[in-house]
Amino acid sequence: MSLVQGKNTVKDFYSKLKECNKSFGYSEKFLKCTLLKGLSPENKIKVLMDGLQALVLDEILERLERLE
Numbered sequence: 874m875s876l877v878q879g880k881n882t883v884k885d886f887y888s889k890l891k892e893c894n895k896s897f898g899y900s901e902k903f904l905k906c907t908l909l910k911g912l913s914p915e916n917k918i919k920v921l922m923d924g925l926q927a928l929v930l931d932e933i934l935e936r937l938e939r940l941e
Contacts (some may be wrong), residue, residue, distance in 0.1 A: 878913045883937040886911065905930040913935075 878886040925933045
């Protein structure tokens with residue numbers, strides 16, 4: 874699965890990932906890795922600077938949404 878955030882919000886990007894995942898049934902760990910890999914460059918920097926990659930997926934999403 875190879876999706877990128879582009880100009881979408883983090884919430885919209887994750888919604889698209891979840892929709893695609895309905896066909897595949899990947900684990901939450903896989904979704905987290907896919908989300909982190911597909912984030913916009915700005916959000917990737919936020920994740921790295923704030924150490925968000927160590928958090929669970931829901932917490933990453935919540936924090937990024939607050940920063941948008």
